Amino acid sequence: MEKIGMQLPNHFIIGAASSAWQTEGWSGKKDFQDSYLDLWYKNHREVWHNGYGPTIATDFYNRYKEDIQFMKEIGLTHYRTSINWSRFLVDYEHAVVDEEYANYIENVIDELLKNGIEPMICLEHYEIPGVLFEKYGGWGSKHVVDLFVKYAEKVFERYAHKVKWWFTFNEPIVIQTRVYLDAVRWPYEQNTKKWMQWNFNKTLANAKVVQLFHQSYTSQHRESKIGVILNPEVVYPRSSAPHDIEAAKMYDLFFNRMFLDPMIKGEYPNELFDLMQKHDCSFEYNDEELQIIKENKVDFVGINLYMPKRVKARTTAWNPNTPFHPEFYYEHFELPGRKMNPYRGWEIYPKIMYDFAIRIKEEYGNIEWIVTENGMGVENEHRFKDKNGVIQDDYRIEFISEHLKWLLRGIEEGSNCKGYMLWAFTDNVSPMNAFKNRYGLVEIDLDDDRNRRMKKSAYWYKNLIQTRQFEANNDHFYK
Numbered sequence: 001m002e003k004i005g006m007q008l009p010n011h012f013i014i015g016a017a018s019s020a021w022q023t024e025g026w027s028g029k030k031d032f033q034d035s036y037l038d039l040w041y042k043n044h045r046e047v048w049h050n051g052y053g054p055t056i057a058t059d060f061y062n063r064y065k066e067d068i069q070f071m072k073e074i075g076l077t078h079y080r081t082s083i084n085w086s087r088f089l090v091d092y093e094h095a096v097v098d099e100e101y102a103n104y105i106e107n108v109i110d111e112l113l114k115n116g117i118e119p120m121i122c123l124e125h126y127e128i129p130g131v132l133f134e135k136y137g138g139w140g141s142k143h144v145v146d147l148f149v150k151y152a153e154k155v156f157e158r159y160a161h162k163v164k165w166w167f168t169f170n171e172p173i174v175i176q177t178r179v180y181l182d183a184v185r186w187p188y189e190q191n192t193k194k195w196m197q198w199n200f201n202k203t204l205a206n207a208k209v210v211q212l213f214h215q216s217y218t219s220q221h222r223e224s225k226i227g228v229i230l231n232p233e234v235v236y237p238r239s240s241a242p243h244d245i246e247a248a249k250m251y252d253l254f255f256n257r258m259f260l261d262p263m264i265k266g267e268y269p270n271e272l273f274d275l276m277q278k279h280d281c282s283f284e285y286n287d288e289e290l291q292i293i294k295e296n297k298v299d300f301v302g303i304n305l306y307m308p309k310r311v312k313a314r315t316t317a318w319n320p321n322t323p324f325h326p327e328f329y330y331e332h333f334e335l336p337g338r339k340m341n342p343y344r345g346w347e348i349y350p351k352i353m354y355d356f357a358i359r360i361k362e363e364y365g366n367i368e369w370i371v372t373e374n375g376m377g378v379e380n381e382h383r384f385k386d387k388n389g390v391i392q393d394d395y396r397i398e399f400i401s402e403h404l405k406w407l408l409r410g411i412e413e414g415s416n417c418k419g420y421m422l423w424a425f426t427d428n429v430s431p432m433n434a435f436k437n438r439y440g441l442v443e444i445d446l447d448d449d450r451n452r453r454m455k456k457s458a459y460w461y462k463n464l465i466q467t468r469q470f471e472a473n474n475d476h477f478y479k
Contacts, residue, residue, distance in 0.1 A: 004474040006405055013419025014465050015078030016071070016441060017373055019125035019170065022428040023060035024084065028100055034130035035086035036138065036175065037431065040186040047186075052434035058426055058444050064108050066452065067426065070442050072115045074458050075465040079117050080302075080372060080421050081108075082125035082170065085151055092129050095150035102158060109162050120165035120421075122229060123152055123209065126175055126431075139176065139198040145205045152209045153216075160217045166226040167302055167372075168209045172202040173231065173259060178431075181325060185431070192281045192324050200283035203262045207296040214296070228263050229302035229372045232256035234352040234359075238312035238333045247313045247330035254326040255309075264301060264364045266294040279324035301364075302372030304423075305356060305403075307346040310335055343379040343437050350402040357410025357417055366416045374403050375423035377430075377437030381455075391443055391455040398473075400457070405472035422461070426452065 008014070021037050034042070041053040060067060071079055087101045112119045132144050139145075152168075160166075175185075176198035183190040206228055213226045235251050237244035253272060262268050268290075276282040312333040339348045353371070360369055376399040384392045404420060411417050427440035435446060441458040445451050464470050 002474040003471040006401075006408060006470050006472055008404075008408070008464075008468040008470075009411060011418075012411075012468075013078050013370065013421070014461070015076050015080065015120070015419065015421045016074075016423075016425035016461075017080035017120075017421045018060075018424045018426065018428050019122070019127075020082040020084035020087075021054050021057070021125065021127050022424075022430065023058045023081070023426070024054075024087075025057045025059045025061050026055050027059070027061045028104070029087055030090065030098070032131065033087050033090075033098070035084060035127040036130055036133045037126055038086070039130040039133065040431075044186045047432055049432065049434040049436040052429060052446075054429055056450070057429045059450055061104065063450075065111055067442075068108075068111050068115055068117065070452060070454065070458075071112075071117055071425065074441060074454070074462045076117055076425070077465070078120055078165070078419065078421070079112060079425065080120035080122065080165075080167075082122040082127065083155060084127045085124055085148075086127050086129040088155065089129075089151060092132060092147055092151070095147070095154050097154055097158075106158065106162075109159060113162065118165065119163050120167070121155075121159070121163050122167040122170050123155060124148070124168065124172075125170040128175075137194075139201045139205075140194050142201060142204075145201050145208065148205045149208045149212060153212060156213060156217055160213075160220070160224065164224045166213065166224065168206045168226065168228045168298075169202060170229040170302075170372075171231040171304060172206070172228070173199060173255065177255075190323055192279070193283075196276060196281050196283040199258055200285055203259060203293060204285075204289050206263055206298070207293040210298060211292065211296040225299035227298040227300040227302055228259075229304060230259050230263070231304040231373075232260060232356070233307070233309035234305070234355050235309040235311060238310065241313075243313035244311075247311045250326065250329035251309065251311050260301075260364065262293050263298050264367055266297045279328075281324055298367075300368040300370065300418075301360075302370050302421075303356065303360075304373035305352055305371060306374060308349040308352050310347075341376060341378070344377045348376075348399065350399075350406045353403050353407040354410045357407060357415035358413065361410075361413075361415040366414070368416050368418055370417065370419040370421065371407065372421050373423040374420065375399070375439045377433075377439045379437055381438045381443070389453060391453075393455045393457045396455070396457040397460045400461075401470055401472040404470065 037054055083105055090096050090098045109119050128138055136144050176195045178185040180189055180191045180195040210226055235248045237248035257269050310333040311330040314331050318328050341348055376396050381391050386392055424439045426442040427438040427444040441461055443453045443455055
Protein backbone atom coordinates (compact mmCIF):
# COMPACT_ATOMS: atom_id res chain seq x y z
CA MET A 1 0.00 0.00 0.00
CA GLU A 2 1.19 3.52 -0.77
CA LYS A 3 2.63 5.39 2.21
CA ILE A 4 2.15 9.01 3.19
CA GLY A 5 4.44 11.14 5.32
CA MET A 6 3.09 12.47 8.62
CA GLN A 7 4.44 15.31 10.76
CA LEU A 8 3.93 15.64 14.52
CA PRO A 9 2.87 19.06 15.84
CA ASN A 10 5.40 21.16 17.73
CA HIS A 11 5.50 20.33 21.47
CA PHE A 12 3.38 17.19 20.93
CA ILE A 13 4.36 14.67 23.63
CA ILE A 14 5.50 11.20 22.59
CA GLY A 15 5.95 9.10 25.71
CA ALA A 16 5.26 5.72 27.28
CA ALA A 17 3.43 4.39 30.29
CA SER A 18 3.20 1.63 32.89
CA SER A 19 2.11 1.39 36.54
CA ALA A 20 3.57 0.66 39.95
CA TRP A 21 1.96 -2.72 40.60
CA GLN A 22 2.66 -4.01 37.08
CA THR A 23 6.40 -3.30 37.28
CA GLU A 24 7.77 -2.89 40.81
CA GLY A 25 7.51 -6.35 42.34
CA TRP A 26 7.25 -7.00 46.07
CA SER A 27 10.83 -6.12 47.09
CA GLY A 28 10.66 -4.10 50.30
CA LYS A 29 6.89 -4.54 50.66
CA LYS A 30 5.65 -5.16 54.21
CA ASP A 31 3.32 -8.11 54.81
CA PHE A 32 0.36 -5.83 55.57
CA GLN A 33 0.84 -3.71 52.44
CA ASP A 34 -1.06 -5.89 49.99
CA SER A 35 -3.10 -4.07 47.37
CA TYR A 36 -6.37 -5.40 46.00
CA LEU A 37 -4.36 -6.91 43.11
CA ASP A 38 -2.00 -8.63 45.55
CA LEU A 39 -4.94 -10.13 47.45
CA TRP A 40 -6.51 -11.37 44.24
CA TYR A 41 -3.23 -12.98 43.21
CA LYS A 42 -2.81 -14.63 46.62
CA ASN A 43 -6.41 -15.89 46.70
CA HIS A 44 -6.73 -17.04 43.10
CA ARG A 45 -3.29 -17.40 41.60
CA GLU A 46 -4.33 -20.18 39.24
CA VAL A 47 -6.22 -17.77 36.96
CA TRP A 48 -3.04 -15.76 36.30
CA HIS A 49 -1.29 -16.93 33.13
CA ASN A 50 1.47 -19.43 33.98
CA GLY A 51 1.25 -18.28 37.61
CA TYR A 52 3.07 -15.00 37.00
CA GLY A 53 1.79 -11.99 38.90
CA PRO A 54 2.93 -8.92 40.84
CA THR A 55 5.49 -10.72 43.05
CA ILE A 56 8.49 -9.91 40.85
CA ALA A 57 6.75 -8.23 37.90
CA THR A 58 9.60 -6.53 35.98
CA ASP A 59 11.57 -5.85 39.19
CA PHE A 60 11.49 -2.12 38.47
CA TYR A 61 11.90 -1.46 42.20
CA ASN A 62 15.49 -2.72 41.98
CA ARG A 63 16.20 -1.97 38.32
CA TYR A 64 14.66 1.46 37.78
CA LYS A 65 18.01 3.09 36.98
CA GLU A 66 18.61 0.52 34.25
CA ASP A 67 15.12 1.03 32.83
CA ILE A 68 15.41 4.81 32.90
CA GLN A 69 18.59 4.51 30.83
CA PHE A 70 16.53 2.63 28.24
CA MET A 71 14.00 5.48 28.35
CA LYS A 72 16.84 7.94 27.75
CA GLU A 73 18.21 5.85 24.91
CA ILE A 74 14.80 5.80 23.21
CA GLY A 75 14.45 9.52 23.81
CA LEU A 76 11.31 9.55 25.93
CA THR A 77 10.49 13.01 27.23
CA HIS A 78 7.60 11.84 29.43
CA TYR A 79 6.94 8.66 31.40
CA ARG A 80 3.67 7.86 33.16
CA THR A 81 3.47 5.52 36.12
CA SER A 82 1.71 5.35 39.49
CA ILE A 83 2.46 5.45 43.19
CA ASN A 84 1.27 2.33 44.99
CA TRP A 85 -1.10 3.61 47.69
CA SER A 86 -0.91 0.31 49.56
CA ARG A 87 2.89 0.65 49.85
CA PHE A 88 3.17 4.41 50.36
CA LEU A 89 1.63 4.24 53.85
CA VAL A 90 2.11 2.10 56.93
CA ASP A 91 -1.07 3.43 58.57
CA TYR A 92 -3.95 4.07 56.16
CA GLU A 93 -6.25 5.65 58.75
CA HIS A 94 -3.78 8.36 59.75
CA ALA A 95 -1.76 8.53 56.52
CA VAL A 96 1.59 7.66 58.09
CA VAL A 97 4.15 7.45 55.31
CA ASP A 98 6.39 4.45 54.68
CA GLU A 99 9.71 6.28 54.45
CA GLU A 100 11.47 3.45 52.64
CA TYR A 101 8.94 3.36 49.81
CA ALA A 102 8.59 7.17 49.73
CA ASN A 103 12.36 7.48 49.30
CA TYR A 104 12.24 4.97 46.46
CA ILE A 105 9.56 7.06 44.71
CA GLU A 106 11.64 10.20 45.19
CA ASN A 107 14.69 8.45 43.77
CA VAL A 108 12.71 7.36 40.71
CA ILE A 109 11.39 10.90 40.16
CA ASP A 110 14.88 12.38 40.57
CA GLU A 111 16.41 9.81 38.22
CA LEU A 112 13.79 10.59 35.57
CA LEU A 113 14.34 14.34 35.88
CA LYS A 114 18.14 13.92 35.82
CA ASN A 115 17.76 12.16 32.48
CA GLY A 116 15.45 14.77 30.97
CA ILE A 117 12.23 12.78 31.42
CA GLU A 118 9.09 14.36 32.89
CA PRO A 119 7.31 12.07 35.37
CA MET A 120 3.52 11.85 35.04
CA ILE A 121 2.18 10.36 38.27
CA CYS A 122 -1.13 8.62 38.96
CA LEU A 123 -2.35 8.20 42.54
CA GLU A 124 -4.32 4.97 42.03
CA HIS A 125 -3.88 2.37 39.30
CA TYR A 126 -5.98 -0.44 40.89
CA GLU A 127 -3.71 -0.27 43.97
CA ILE A 128 -6.28 0.32 46.70
CA PRO A 129 -4.92 -1.18 49.96
CA GLY A 130 -6.21 -4.68 50.49
CA VAL A 131 -7.04 -4.00 54.14
CA LEU A 132 -9.43 -1.22 53.06
CA PHE A 133 -11.01 -3.59 50.56
CA GLU A 134 -11.58 -6.23 53.21
CA LYS A 135 -12.48 -3.95 56.14
CA TYR A 136 -14.66 -1.33 54.43
CA GLY A 137 -15.62 -2.85 51.09
CA GLY A 138 -13.10 -0.75 49.19
CA TRP A 139 -14.51 2.10 47.13
CA GLY A 140 -18.01 1.27 48.30
CA SER A 141 -17.17 3.27 51.44
CA LYS A 142 -17.25 7.07 51.83
CA HIS A 143 -14.66 6.64 54.59
CA VAL A 144 -12.25 5.23 52.02
CA VAL A 145 -12.84 8.37 49.95
CA ASP A 146 -11.60 10.46 52.87
CA LEU A 147 -8.61 8.17 53.41
CA PHE A 148 -7.67 8.57 49.74
CA VAL A 149 -7.65 12.35 50.15
CA LYS A 150 -5.34 12.02 53.18
CA TYR A 151 -3.03 9.80 51.15
CA ALA A 152 -3.06 12.27 48.24
CA GLU A 153 -2.14 15.12 50.56
CA LYS A 154 0.94 13.22 51.78
CA VAL A 155 1.99 12.52 48.20
CA PHE A 156 1.58 16.16 47.14
CA GLU A 157 3.53 17.35 50.19
CA ARG A 158 6.47 15.21 49.10
CA TYR A 159 6.52 15.58 45.33
CA ALA A 160 4.32 18.44 44.11
CA HIS A 161 7.39 20.66 43.69
CA LYS A 162 8.95 18.09 41.33
CA VAL A 163 6.03 16.61 39.38
CA LYS A 164 3.97 18.77 37.00
CA TRP A 165 1.54 16.15 35.68
CA TRP A 166 -0.82 14.44 38.13
CA PHE A 167 -3.68 11.97 37.72
CA THR A 168 -6.11 10.88 40.41
CA PHE A 169 -7.13 7.50 38.93
CA ASN A 170 -6.34 5.21 36.07
CA GLU A 171 -9.48 3.66 34.57
CA PRO A 172 -11.67 4.15 37.64
CA ILE A 173 -14.49 2.03 36.17
CA VAL A 174 -12.51 -1.17 35.71
CA ILE A 175 -12.19 -3.05 39.02
CA GLN A 176 -15.84 -2.80 40.03
CA THR A 177 -17.01 -3.65 36.52
CA ARG A 178 -15.02 -6.86 36.54
CA VAL A 179 -15.90 -7.75 40.16
CA TYR A 180 -19.43 -6.49 40.81
CA LEU A 181 -21.02 -6.09 37.39
CA ASP A 182 -19.60 -8.99 35.37
CA ALA A 183 -18.34 -11.06 38.35
CA VAL A 184 -15.34 -12.38 36.43
CA ARG A 185 -12.66 -11.41 38.97
CA TRP A 186 -12.09 -12.21 42.64
CA PRO A 187 -14.12 -12.12 44.82
CA TYR A 188 -16.77 -12.70 42.11
CA GLU A 189 -19.85 -10.94 43.47
CA GLN A 190 -22.54 -9.78 41.05
CA ASN A 191 -24.00 -6.68 42.70
CA THR A 192 -25.01 -3.81 40.43
CA LYS A 193 -25.72 -1.44 43.30
CA LYS A 194 -22.18 -1.90 44.61
CA TRP A 195 -20.91 -1.23 41.09
CA MET A 196 -22.79 2.04 41.01
CA GLN A 197 -21.57 3.08 44.46
CA TRP A 198 -17.94 2.45 43.52
CA ASN A 199 -18.47 4.53 40.37
CA PHE A 200 -19.85 7.46 42.36
CA ASN A 201 -17.38 7.30 45.23
CA LYS A 202 -14.41 7.36 42.87
CA THR A 203 -15.88 10.38 41.11
CA LEU A 204 -16.34 12.08 44.49
CA ALA A 205 -12.79 11.16 45.50
CA ASN A 206 -11.49 12.59 42.24
CA ALA A 207 -13.28 15.90 42.91
CA LYS A 208 -12.01 16.10 46.51
CA VAL A 209 -8.41 15.49 45.44
CA VAL A 210 -8.71 18.05 42.63
CA GLN A 211 -10.06 20.50 45.23
CA LEU A 212 -7.13 19.78 47.55
CA PHE A 213 -4.61 20.21 44.74
CA HIS A 214 -6.09 23.48 43.50
CA GLN A 215 -6.39 24.95 46.99
CA SER A 216 -2.96 23.97 48.25
CA TYR A 217 -0.59 23.49 45.34
CA THR A 218 -1.70 25.17 42.10
CA SER A 219 -0.72 28.66 43.27
CA GLN A 220 2.74 27.42 44.29
CA HIS A 221 3.34 25.37 41.15
CA ARG A 222 1.64 27.22 38.33
CA GLU A 223 2.81 24.81 35.63
CA SER A 224 1.31 21.84 37.45
CA LYS A 225 -2.06 20.35 36.60
CA ILE A 226 -4.23 17.50 37.76
CA GLY A 227 -6.44 15.23 35.72
CA VAL A 228 -7.80 11.71 35.53
CA ILE A 229 -7.21 8.78 33.18
CA LEU A 230 -10.41 7.32 31.73
CA ASN A 231 -10.94 4.44 29.32
CA PRO A 232 -14.07 5.31 27.34
CA GLU A 233 -14.78 3.00 24.44
CA VAL A 234 -15.78 4.63 21.17
CA VAL A 235 -19.12 2.90 20.67
CA TYR A 236 -20.67 2.27 17.26
CA PRO A 237 -24.21 1.02 16.61
CA ARG A 238 -24.65 -1.95 14.31
CA SER A 239 -26.78 0.12 11.96
CA SER A 240 -28.37 3.52 11.49
CA ALA A 241 -31.72 2.15 12.66
CA PRO A 242 -33.17 3.92 15.74
CA HIS A 243 -33.14 0.79 17.91
CA ASP A 244 -29.41 0.20 17.30
CA ILE A 245 -28.58 3.87 17.84
CA GLU A 246 -30.47 3.76 21.15
CA ALA A 247 -28.50 0.65 22.19
CA ALA A 248 -25.22 2.48 21.53
CA LYS A 249 -26.50 5.51 23.43
CA MET A 250 -27.26 3.37 26.48
CA TYR A 251 -23.87 1.69 26.42
CA ASP A 252 -22.22 5.09 26.17
CA LEU A 253 -24.25 6.40 29.10
CA PHE A 254 -23.36 3.59 31.50
CA PHE A 255 -19.72 3.06 30.60
CA ASN A 256 -18.44 6.33 29.14
CA ARG A 257 -20.53 9.26 30.32
CA MET A 258 -20.61 7.75 33.82
CA PHE A 259 -17.19 9.36 34.35
CA LEU A 260 -16.66 11.73 31.43
CA ASP A 261 -19.62 13.95 32.31
CA PRO A 262 -19.11 14.54 36.06
CA MET A 263 -15.31 14.77 35.87
CA ILE A 264 -15.15 17.12 32.87
CA LYS A 265 -18.53 18.90 32.96
CA GLY A 266 -19.16 18.60 36.70
CA GLU A 267 -22.60 17.02 36.34
CA TYR A 268 -24.09 13.59 35.78
CA PRO A 269 -26.54 13.05 32.91
CA ASN A 270 -30.10 13.39 34.18
CA GLU A 271 -31.14 10.22 32.39
CA LEU A 272 -28.67 8.21 34.48
CA PHE A 273 -30.53 9.10 37.69
CA ASP A 274 -33.82 8.08 36.06
CA LEU A 275 -32.43 4.72 34.99
CA MET A 276 -30.83 4.00 38.36
CA GLN A 277 -34.15 4.64 40.06
CA LYS A 278 -36.01 2.53 37.51
CA HIS A 279 -33.68 -0.43 38.06
CA ASP A 280 -33.21 0.02 41.83
CA CYS A 281 -29.45 0.48 41.69
CA SER A 282 -29.01 4.13 42.71
CA PHE A 283 -25.82 5.15 44.45
CA GLU A 284 -26.03 6.98 47.77
CA TYR A 285 -25.22 10.67 47.51
CA ASN A 286 -26.26 14.08 48.79
CA ASP A 287 -26.45 17.58 47.36
CA GLU A 288 -23.23 18.67 49.04
CA GLU A 289 -21.33 15.87 47.31
CA LEU A 290 -22.83 16.77 43.94
CA GLN A 291 -21.75 20.36 44.54
CA ILE A 292 -18.18 19.27 45.27
CA ILE A 293 -18.16 17.37 41.98
CA LYS A 294 -19.60 20.37 40.14
CA GLU A 295 -17.03 22.80 41.51
CA ASN A 296 -13.91 20.65 41.13
CA LYS A 297 -13.47 19.52 37.56
CA VAL A 298 -10.20 18.16 36.18
CA ASP A 299 -7.67 20.43 34.45
CA PHE A 300 -7.14 17.92 31.64
CA VAL A 301 -7.97 14.31 30.92
CA GLY A 302 -5.98 11.23 29.94
CA ILE A 303 -7.75 8.80 27.65
CA ASN A 304 -6.86 5.13 27.15
CA LEU A 305 -7.95 3.97 23.69
CA TYR A 306 -7.40 0.47 22.34
CA MET A 307 -10.41 -0.77 20.41
CA PRO A 308 -13.92 0.14 19.31
CA LYS A 309 -17.10 -1.09 20.96
CA ARG A 310 -19.89 -2.26 18.68
CA VAL A 311 -23.40 -2.96 19.93
CA LYS A 312 -26.89 -3.67 18.65
CA ALA A 313 -30.36 -3.65 20.11
CA ARG A 314 -31.28 -6.75 22.05
CA THR A 315 -32.61 -9.59 19.95
CA THR A 316 -33.18 -11.97 22.87
CA ALA A 317 -35.29 -11.50 25.98
CA TRP A 318 -33.61 -10.41 29.23
CA ASN A 319 -33.86 -12.91 32.07
CA PRO A 320 -36.06 -11.15 34.66
CA ASN A 321 -34.60 -13.25 37.47
CA THR A 322 -31.11 -11.76 37.15
CA PRO A 323 -29.95 -8.45 38.68
CA PHE A 324 -29.93 -5.42 36.44
CA HIS A 325 -27.01 -5.12 34.04
CA PRO A 326 -26.72 -2.42 31.36
CA GLU A 327 -26.87 -5.27 28.83
CA PHE A 328 -30.60 -5.04 29.46
CA TYR A 329 -30.43 -2.39 26.73
CA TYR A 330 -27.96 -3.82 24.23
CA GLU A 331 -26.07 -6.83 22.90
CA HIS A 332 -22.52 -7.01 21.65
CA PHE A 333 -22.05 -6.97 17.89
CA GLU A 334 -19.12 -8.33 15.89
CA LEU A 335 -18.55 -6.52 12.62
CA PRO A 336 -18.02 -9.04 9.79
CA GLY A 337 -14.60 -8.71 8.18
CA ARG A 338 -13.18 -6.67 11.04
CA LYS A 339 -9.41 -6.52 11.48
CA MET A 340 -8.40 -8.30 14.65
CA ASN A 341 -5.56 -8.66 17.09
CA PRO A 342 -6.10 -12.42 17.51
CA TYR A 343 -3.92 -12.67 20.63
CA ARG A 344 -5.90 -10.16 22.66
CA GLY A 345 -9.23 -10.78 20.91
CA TRP A 346 -9.66 -7.08 20.20
CA GLU A 347 -10.72 -5.37 17.00
CA ILE A 348 -8.17 -3.02 15.44
CA TYR A 349 -9.88 0.14 14.23
CA PRO A 350 -7.54 3.16 14.33
CA LYS A 351 -10.31 5.62 13.43
CA ILE A 352 -11.39 5.53 17.10
CA MET A 353 -8.67 8.14 17.64
CA TYR A 354 -10.25 10.60 15.25
CA ASP A 355 -13.80 9.94 16.37
CA PHE A 356 -12.96 10.45 20.04
CA ALA A 357 -10.87 13.54 19.26
CA ILE A 358 -13.84 15.15 17.55
CA ARG A 359 -16.21 14.09 20.32
CA ILE A 360 -14.11 15.66 23.07
CA LYS A 361 -13.89 18.83 20.97
CA GLU A 362 -17.61 19.07 20.33
CA GLU A 363 -19.14 17.64 23.52
CA TYR A 364 -16.60 18.35 26.28
CA GLY A 365 -15.54 21.95 25.71
CA ASN A 366 -12.42 20.90 23.80
CA ILE A 367 -10.65 20.23 27.12
CA GLU A 368 -6.93 19.54 26.94
CA TRP A 369 -6.34 15.80 26.71
CA ILE A 370 -3.66 13.19 26.16
CA VAL A 371 -3.81 9.65 24.84
CA THR A 372 -2.46 8.00 27.99
CA GLU A 373 -2.59 4.42 26.67
CA ASN A 374 -2.69 2.82 23.25
CA GLY A 375 -0.84 -0.28 22.21
CA MET A 376 -0.84 -3.83 20.88
CA GLY A 377 -0.39 -6.96 22.96
CA VAL A 378 1.05 -9.98 21.13
CA GLU A 379 1.64 -13.49 22.40
CA ASN A 380 4.87 -15.46 21.90
CA GLU A 381 6.80 -12.53 20.48
CA HIS A 382 10.03 -14.53 20.65
CA ARG A 383 8.90 -16.07 17.33
CA PHE A 384 9.82 -12.80 15.68
CA LYS A 385 13.42 -12.53 16.88
CA ASP A 386 16.11 -12.02 14.24
CA LYS A 387 19.59 -13.56 14.33
CA ASN A 388 20.69 -10.81 16.73
CA GLY A 389 17.86 -11.57 19.16
CA VAL A 390 15.89 -8.40 18.37
CA ILE A 391 12.11 -8.83 18.13
CA GLN A 392 10.96 -7.60 14.72
CA ASP A 393 7.59 -6.21 15.82
CA ASP A 394 6.56 -4.51 12.59
CA TYR A 395 2.95 -5.16 13.55
CA ARG A 396 3.39 -2.81 16.54
CA ILE A 397 5.00 -0.13 14.38
CA GLU A 398 2.06 -0.30 11.96
CA PHE A 399 -0.44 -0.23 14.85
CA ILE A 400 1.12 2.91 16.34
CA SER A 401 1.47 4.59 12.94
CA GLU A 402 -2.15 4.06 11.98
CA HIS A 403 -3.49 5.27 15.31
CA LEU A 404 -1.22 8.32 15.30
CA LYS A 405 -2.34 9.11 11.75
CA TRP A 406 -5.98 9.29 12.77
CA LEU A 407 -5.15 11.17 15.97
CA LEU A 408 -3.29 13.83 13.97
CA ARG A 409 -6.29 14.25 11.71
CA GLY A 410 -8.39 15.03 14.79
CA ILE A 411 -5.78 17.55 15.92
CA GLU A 412 -5.77 19.16 12.47
CA GLU A 413 -9.50 19.67 12.88
CA GLY A 414 -9.02 21.44 16.20
CA SER A 415 -9.08 18.77 18.92
CA ASN A 416 -6.93 19.85 21.88
CA CYS A 417 -4.81 16.71 22.18
CA LYS A 418 -1.33 17.32 23.59
CA GLY A 419 0.33 13.94 23.37
CA TYR A 420 0.44 10.18 22.91
CA MET A 421 1.67 7.67 25.50
CA LEU A 422 2.33 4.11 24.36
CA TRP A 423 1.35 1.19 26.54
CA ALA A 424 3.86 0.13 27.45
CA PHE A 425 7.47 1.11 27.96
CA THR A 426 8.48 -2.48 28.80
CA ASP A 427 6.57 -5.71 28.73
CA ASN A 428 4.81 -5.99 32.07
CA VAL A 429 2.27 -7.93 34.09
CA SER A 430 -1.43 -7.51 33.29
CA PRO A 431 -4.37 -8.74 35.39
CA MET A 432 -4.80 -12.47 34.75
CA ASN A 433 -2.89 -12.35 31.45
CA ALA A 434 0.38 -11.71 33.34
CA PHE A 435 3.14 -11.77 30.69
CA LYS A 436 1.04 -13.61 28.10
CA ASN A 437 0.49 -10.64 25.79
CA ARG A 438 3.53 -8.40 25.39
CA TYR A 439 3.05 -4.66 24.87
CA GLY A 440 6.50 -3.18 25.43
CA LEU A 441 9.00 -1.28 23.36
CA VAL A 442 11.51 -3.15 25.52
CA GLU A 443 11.39 -6.93 25.98
CA ILE A 444 11.44 -8.50 29.44
CA ASP A 445 13.05 -11.92 28.95
CA LEU A 446 11.63 -14.21 31.65
CA ASP A 447 14.05 -16.98 30.63
CA ASP A 448 17.09 -14.74 31.10
CA ASP A 449 16.75 -13.19 34.55
CA ARG A 450 14.25 -10.61 33.25
CA ASN A 451 16.95 -8.95 31.17
CA ARG A 452 15.91 -6.16 28.87
CA ARG A 453 16.30 -5.82 25.10
CA MET A 454 14.98 -3.10 22.84
CA LYS A 455 12.61 -4.31 20.14
CA LYS A 456 12.55 -2.98 16.59
CA SER A 457 9.66 -0.72 17.65
CA ALA A 458 11.90 0.93 20.25
CA TYR A 459 14.35 2.01 17.55
CA TRP A 460 11.43 3.19 15.41
CA TYR A 461 9.99 5.12 18.36
CA LYS A 462 13.39 6.73 18.93
CA ASN A 463 13.45 7.90 15.32
CA LEU A 464 9.88 9.18 15.63
CA ILE A 465 10.84 11.31 18.64
CA GLN A 466 14.01 12.61 16.99
CA THR A 467 12.61 13.43 13.54
CA ARG A 468 8.96 14.16 14.51
CA GLN A 469 7.99 12.31 11.33
CA PHE A 470 6.64 8.89 10.36
CA GLU A 471 4.95 7.09 7.50
CA ALA A 472 1.47 5.59 7.49
CA ASN A 473 -0.77 3.83 5.02
CA ASN A 474 -2.48 6.10 2.49
CA ASP A 475 -5.82 4.33 2.77
CA HIS A 476 -9.11 5.67 1.45
CA PHE A 477 -10.40 6.40 4.97
CA TYR A 478 -7.95 9.22 5.38
CA LYS A 479 -8.79 11.10 2.18
